[in-house]
Amino acid sequence: MAEAALDTQTELMTINIGPHHPATHGVLRLVVDLEGEVVRDLKPVIGYVHTGIEKSCEDKSYWKVIPFVERMDYVSYFFQMEAFCGAVERLVDLEIPPRARYLRTIFLELNRIHSHLVWLGTTALDLGAISMLWYCFRERDRILDLFEMACGQRMHTRYFQVGGVIEDIPLGFEAKLREFIAEMPVRVGQYEDLLDRNEVFLSRTKGVGIVPRERLLELGVTGPLLRAAGEPWDLRKAFDYLAYPEMDFKIPVGTVGDGYDRYRVRVAEMVESVRIVEQALDGLPDGPFIADDRKYVLPPRSELSTSMESLIHHFKLVTEGYRVEAGEVYYSIESPRGELGCFVLADGSAKPARVHFRDPSFVNLQAFKDMSVGTYVADMIASLGMLDPILGGVDR
Amino acid sequence: MPDAPGLELIRGEIEGDHPGAVLATSFDRDQPALVVDPAQILAVLGWLRDAPGQGYRFLSSLHAADYLPAEPRFAVHYELLNRDRVERLRVKALLADPAAGPDSPPADGQLPEIDSCVELFPTANFQEREVYDFFGIVFRGHPDLTRILMPDDYVGWPQRRDFPVGGEPVTFTYNERNYG
Numbered sequence: 001m002a003e004a005a006l007d008t009q010t011e012l013m014t015i016n017i018g019p020h021h022p023a024t025h026g027v028l029r030l031v032v033d034l035e036g037e038v039v040r041d042l043k044p045v046i047g048y049v050h051t052g053i054e055k056s057c058e059d060k061s062y063w064k065v066i067p068f069v070e071r072m073d074y075v076s077y078f079f080q081m082e083a084f085c086g087a088v089e090r091l092v093d094l095e096i097p098p099r100a101r102y103l104r105t106i107f108l109e110l111n112r113i114h115s116h117l118v119w120l121g122t123t124a125l126d127l128g129a130i131s132m133l134w135y136c137f138r139e140r141d142r143i144l145d146l147f148e149m150a151c152g153q154r155m156h157t158r159y160f161q162v163g164g165v166i167e168d169i170p171l172g173f174e175a176k177l178r179e180f181i182a183e184m185p186v187r188v189g190q191y192e193d194l195l196d197r198n199e200v201f202l203s204r205t206k207g208v209g210i211v212p213r214e215r216l217l218e219l220g221v222t223g224p225l226l227r228a229a230g231e232p233w234d235l236r237k238a239f240d241y242l243a244y245p246e247m248d249f250k251i252p253v254g255t256v257g258d259g260y261d262r263y264r265v266r267v268a269e270m271v272e273s274v275r276i277v278e279q280a281l282d283g284l285p286d287g288p289f290i291a292d293d294r295k296y297v298l299p300p301r302s303e304l305s306t307s308m309e310s311l312i313h314h315f316k317l318v319t320e321g322y323r324v325e326a327g328e329v330y331y332s333i334e335s336p337r338g339e340l341g342c343f344v345l346a347d348g349s350a351k352p353a354r355v356h357f358r359d360p361s362f363v364n365l366q367a368f369k370d371m372s373v374g375t376y377v378a379d380m381i382a383s384l385g386m387l388d389p390i391l392g393g394v395d396r
Numbered sequence: 397m398p399d400a401p402g403l404e405l406i407r408g409e410i411e412g413d414h415p416g417a418v419l420a421t422s423f424d425r426d427q428p429a430l431v432v433d434p435a436q437i438l439a440v441l442g443w444l445r446d447a448p449g450q451g452y453r454f455l456s457s458l459h460a461a462d463y464l465p466a467e468p469r470f471a472v473h474y475e476l477l478n479r480d481r482v483e484r485l486r487v488k489a490l491l492a493d494p495a496a497g498p499d500s501p502p503a504d505g506q507l508p509e510i511d512s513c514v515e516l517f518p519t520a521n522f523q524e525r526e527v528y529d530f531f532g533i534v535f536r537g538h539p540d541l542t543r544i545l546m547p548d549d550y551v552g553w554p555q556r557r558d559f560p561v562g563g564e565p566v567t568f569t570y571n572e573r574n575y576g
Contacts (some may be wrong), residue, residue, distance in 0.1 A: 011460050035566070047545035047546060047547070050546065052554065054530075055561060056561065090425055090426075135412055218517070218518045220455060220518075239478075327429075329425050330473075330475050341475065343461075343565055345461050353463075354462070354555075356461075358456065358475075363519060363522065368520060387434055395545055
């Protein structure tokens with residue numbers, strides 16, 4: 001909506017929204033100055049689900065950190081794992097085998113679809129399209145089934161390891177994944193049929209929450225929010241990591257940067273992710289799924305009963321873990337919400353001296369005030385949905 | 397990334413405009429870093445952002461680390477990004493702990509200070525608050541330097557290395573009342 005005219009008859013009223021509110025997608029508190037229905041100032045108050053994960057990581061050996069960091073942004077756990085494992089691999093200069101690179105790419109992109117489905121379902125719910133939630137969660141469940149099949153867990157899978165992935169994909173996984181690949185674009189088409197020309201959805205999203213591209217860049221906003229404003233910036237294209245350089249995919253961008261563009265960009269990204277998964281599955285190389293470096297990677301289980309040396313390596317890795325030479329690395333990847341960076345400082349011991357996550361939700365949340373000031377309360381809620389913050393990642 | 401000679405070129409150019417600003421360079425694990433005099437941090441960041449041919453206009457991440465027992469102990473890291481050339485550059489400002497001087501009498505409650513870069517990079521707002529919250533590093537000129545993730549009335553700087561894990565006491569009220 002356009003800037004509403006200042007009404008001099010109405011007093012400013014400060015109201016509190018949250019921390020527990022269905023529309024805040026987590027434990028987020030908003031202190032909002034209202035003039036009638038119009039937002040004049042806004043301050044997000046965060047920290048309600050801060051659990052000190054970064055501090056706890058300093059007390060764990062490197063391989064035990066992986067399940068911790070997964071629980072930061074609990075909708076894109078594969079990305080947290082990749083950011084951390086990738087940073088440690090760069091610290092110890094460990095190359096991962098091609099099959100692991102491809103498997104990681106497949107699971108990251110499945111996770112991106114999953115994350116966007118959760119976003120689409122809950123945000124459409126905020127805007128009154130209740131049925132979207134059921135449709136999106138139906139497809140999300142199929143992705144979780146795939147995760148469960150390969151990793152044994154539906155969420156927080158601990159599948160990525162320093163050096164590769166913990167296990168190869170099981171028999172029957174490929175057939176099931178291909179079924180999903182064939183069906184998902186059809187499903188996305190159905191979502192578009194439901195929402196693209198839906199009068200209510202259009203009037204709630206068109207022209208809502210526009211922030212100019214330059215301002216978004218100043219605020220450090222990345223991911224679909226930035227791309228919706230017309231900036232084709234995606235770390236998968238810009239930097240060389242995993243199997244992305246070998247993949248053929250497009251970066252969807254918007255033009256205006258309103259809520260509708262953000263919706264279109266994310267929906268188009270789901271289709272592109274399906275394409276990446278399909279290409280990675282077609283080109284999946286044979287060979288080992290984890291690096292063969294016994295100083296960092298557990299030996300195969302079968303060797304433990306036959307090889308004394310393997311038993312010693314296994315014992316050393318499980319008890320003390322591996323030591324990492326002093327140094328520091330910042331490694332960033334494109335998560336569903338933007339640049340997810342992981343900074344790891346090693347001091348030569350078997351535990352990291354500092355693990356820091358540059359979480360995209362945390363940084364993107366700074367743009368929320370720019371999106372909302374001057375609009376109605378209802379539009380503020382729509383903008384928050386389109387911003388897609390995950391409070392577990394914001395608070396860590 | 398600028399390679400090792402490229403990093404020295406950048407250092408030389410900064411030296412020309414701001415003598416003494418760059419204290420050291422490092423090129424570890426293919427990641428270039430400039431160690432900068434904290435008093436001149438804004439000059440260097442501004443130069444890297446605006447000088448022709450540089451264009452590190454995007455601040456990816458601002459975070460801190462505690463290098464205890466090294467001296468100076470703290471460092472604020474600025475992960476800069478040039479989006480045109482797709483190059484990252486880390487700028488580090490090392491800060492000593494004023495509360496732990498060996499020759500001066502220990503001044504309790506004194507916090508390390510550095511200039512805030514919110515004017516240059518508005519994205520630093522939340523991230524500087526986070527560093528203040530966890531390390532007790534004060535950013536001079538920050539518009540709203542309050543705790544961001546910890547409660548407002550919290551005492552202590554939990555991400556410092558000498559702050560113990562489990563340093564937060566848990567009150568077991570039931571046990572205290574009945575068995576304490």
